[in-house]
Amino acid sequence: MLRAGIIGCNGVSGLYDQNFFERKDKFSITHASGYFLSESCNLVSVCDPDEDRLTKFRDFWKLQNVYSCHREMLLNEKLDIVSICVPTENHYEVFCDAINFGVKGIFCEKPLSLSQQEANRMQELAKKNNVKVSVNYFRRWNTSINKLKSSIHEGEFGNFIKGIFKYTKTTSGNACHLMDLANWFFDEPTKISLDANSIDIDRLDFEFLYADSSEIKFINIPNDDSYIFIDCELFFESMHVSISQRGQFISISPIGSDKIYDNFKIIDNQEPFEADWKNAPLRAINNLDQCIKSDLPCESPIHDSIILIKQLDKLKKLYMEQVK
Ligand SMILES: NC(=O)c1ccc[n+]([C@@H]2O[C@H](COP(=O)([O-])OP(=O)(O)OC[C@H]3O[C@@H](n4cnc5c(N)ncnc54)[C@H](O)[C@@H]3O)[C@@H](O)[C@H]2O)c1
Numbered sequence: 625m626l627r628a629g630i631i632g633c634n635g636v637s638g639l640y641d642q643n644f645f646e647r648k649d650k651f652s653i654t655h656a657s658g659y660f661l662s663e664s665c666n667l668v669s670v671c672d673p674d675e676d677r678l679t680k681f682r683d684f685w686k687l688q689n690v691y692s693c694h695r696e697m698l699l700n701e702k703l704d705i706v707s708i709c710v711p712t713e714n715h716y717e718v719f720c721d722a723i724n725f726g727v728k729g730i731f732c733e734k735p736l737s738l739s740q741q742e743a744n745r746m747q748e749l750a751k752k753n754n755v756k757v758s759v760n761y762f763r764r765w766n767t768s769i770n771k772l773k774s775s776i777h778e779g780e781f782g783n784f785i786k787g788i789f790k791y792t793k794t795t796s797g798n799a800c801h802l803m804d805l806a807n808w809f810f811d812e813p814t815k816i817s818l819d820a821n822s823i824d825i826d827r828l829d830f831e832f833l834y835a836d837s838s839e840i841k842f843i844n845i846p847n848d849d850s851y852i853f854i855d856c857e858l859f860f861e862s863m864h865v866s867i868s869q870r871g872q873f874i875s876i877s878p879i880g881s882d883k884i885y886d887n888f889k890i891i892d893n894q895e896p897f898e899a900d901w902k903n904a905p906l907r908a909i910n911n912l913d914q915c916i917k918s919d920l921p922c923e924s925p926i927h928d929s930i931i932l933i934k935q936l937d938k939l940k941k942l943y944m945e946q947v948k
Contacts, residue, residue: 626665626704626728626913630655631694631718633672633681636733636760637709641684651902655707655731655760656685658905664913665705671697694718698725705729705912712796716742723749729756729912735800735936736929743933747926756915758908758922759929761804763871765907768899772865772874773809782861784810787840792853794826796936799842801854801870803932804924806832806840809858812931813840818942825943864891867899874899 630637638656652658659667671691672678682690691697698706698721706722708715708730715737722730730750736759737743750757763769775781789802806813813832822828827844845853858865864877873896880892908923915922 626916627668627702628659628662628665628705628707628909629668629697629701629703630659630670630707630709631672631697631722632709632711632714632733633670633674633677634709637670637707638681638685639677652904652906653902655709655905655909656681658903658909659707660685661903661906662909662913665909668703669697669701695721695725698722698727703727704916705731705909708732712738716746719746720749723753723755727755729916730758731908731912732757732759734760734804734929735796735933736926737933738796738936740930740933740937743926743930747930750926754919756912756922757926758912758915759924759926760905760908761801761808761924761928762901762904762908763801763805763867764808764924765904765911766871766899766901767907768874768897768901769805769867769871772867772876776809776860781863781865783836784834784838785859785861786838787859788843788857789840790843790845790853790855792845792847792851793849795828795844795939796826798852798854799828799844800932800936802842802856803832803935804928805856805867807928807931807935810834810838810840816935816938816942818939818946820946822943822946825940828939828943830939830942866896868896872899872901873897 638654641654641657644657652661659665669689670681671694673692678690706727708718710718791798814835815833817831819829829844830842832840854870856867862879866875875894875896877891877894879889882888882890911923
């Protein structure tokens with residue numbers, strides 16, 4: 625069994641899983657439940673300088689060895705894998721420490737960093753020490769979304785025309801999930817443009833433009849920050865695809881002909897079905913474990929995260945030019 629530890633005891637690392645032990649059909653939505661259900665990794669320790677969170681986390685996940693300092697944990701616990709769940713601005717320091725203390729794999733929260741320089745150094749350090757890294761863009765381990773990707777690549781829906789991706793909260797917080805999805809589905813855009821109506825550097829409206837004239841529009845929905853909305857609509861020649869509730873529901877509707885208005889092409893709306901989203905962290909951990917054993921790159925590698933960080937930087941640059 626690999627020895628795993630979590631650095632930062634927040635929602636995504638384990639506290640979102642408030643009903644885990646009551647659920648009969650156990651599934652993982654956090655790092656902790658991913659390790660709990662894993663057959664190859666054992667969560668042996670967590671750390672957080674916030675005493676209340678650490679105690680809550682320790683009691684909920686029934687852990688014995690907890691620390692207030694990540695270096696102390698790394699020194700004492702001889703971990704094989706760590707999850708990095710600290711605020712994004714602290715990823716770099718913790719990431720470098722984890723590698724210097726000899727871990728073999730890192731499951732890092734997204735975005736990897738907000739600095740290209742840091743991300744490049746993280747990539748170099750991981751490569752030099754042969755450490756496998758996976759960044760938690762969790763839609764990549766949603767098998768229904770993965771199947772959509774294959775259908776798109778195999779041309780089953782016809783040519784891609786346009787995407788409309790909507791998000792609440794911030795560009796680096798929520799839109800980056802959608803940007804990663806766009807890069808994963810369609811590769812890098814040839815151009816990125818900023819909408820003139822963007823008035824907040826952290827909540828931008830922008831477009832990804834592709835060589836074949838298709839495009840994806842990213843629209844921020846300004847709202848109460850507890851309203852979490854990260855949804856996509858994709859228009860293809862012969863299909864309309866909608867991914868809602870952060871990847872939990874999908875609808876795939878053919879473009880049909882209107883039975884009443886004879887010559888019109890319409891979206892023949894199909895009921896959404898529940899996507900296979902529930903065990904994304906467990907699958908990510910299994911993938912990391914496999915990659916450590918077989919020396920393969922992970923499903924959400926650093927390289928892809930660096931592309932995304934460059935895109936975030938480009939958007940900030942465009943915004944600064946616009947407000948000058
Ligand atoms: N994948 C997702 O959908 C998703 C969802 C939520 C958050 N996140 C990401 O998770 C990360 C954390 O985000 P958050 O807003 O939930 O953070 P948070 O501020 O709620 O929690 C971070 C925790 O890390 C602890 N911490 C800080 N430095 C530490 C250190 N050196 N060692 C140990 N613990 C330390 C803090 O005390 C705090 O308890 C961010 O990168 C964020 O983008 C991802």
